[in-house]
């Protein structure tokens with residue numbers, strides 16, 4: 173089970189709404205390498221993970237990914253809050269607006285809805301751990317791309333934090349693949 | 356150094372974010388290095404700081420976790436700001 177903490181893992185305080193970059197960053201909510209994908213991947217894989225310590229690592233990292241999902245949603249929310257329909261349309265946000273208004277809904281930047289086919293739970297320890305290492309790299313590249321496209325320092329700051337976590341998790345999954353964790 | 360009781364709300368929340376992050380990061384490290392003595396000491400240090408900061412925050416500004424909720428005549432848990440609201444608490 174889980175307990176909720178009424179704070180973000182890392183603060184998000186954006187004072188300049190900008191629907192254009194909201195549309196890009198949304199991809200880390202419901203896109204192919206986003207945080208929903210990450211959390212659902214690890215939290216699903218853990219049940220068949222034969223090594224208790226590795227199943228525990230999947231649980232702890234999967235839990236942190238839920239906190240990342242909330243940070244991305246907070247960024248998108250703060251970037252779109254208070255904008256008029258005209259402002260949203262001018263930012264290219266009309267196709268999203270018509271279906272979701274200013275609600276948070278999981279989709280990729282290009283509008284493709286979140287889909288469980290974006291991750292795998294193969295039921296094989298080595299296969300799943302290699303998938304996880306690749307997933308952390310794919311998410312890291314997505315954050316690198318976001319940092320090339322977005323210049324607002326209030327947005328870049330939490331994005332840099334999230335990018336850094338992908339690198340640490342890649343490292344942890346690599347360690348989980350060693351013999352001393354397989355006991 | 357300032358104690359948790361001397362911090363204002365924004366400072367205390369920032370402190371909680373920092374010590375809690377240390378706990379999350381070292382937890383994942385210990386998952387793959389369960390016998391690293393230095394890491395175990397680091398965990399002990401930061402989990403204590405986190406516990407006392409969480410308690411201090413709940414006493415002064417309301418609970419961030421249900422375990423530190425201590426309602427007297429009003430249910431403060433659901434009245435706390437939601438973390439995505441922004442504007443620094």
Ligand SMILES: [Fe+2]
Nearest residue numbers: 207210237240
């Ligand atoms: Fe993440």
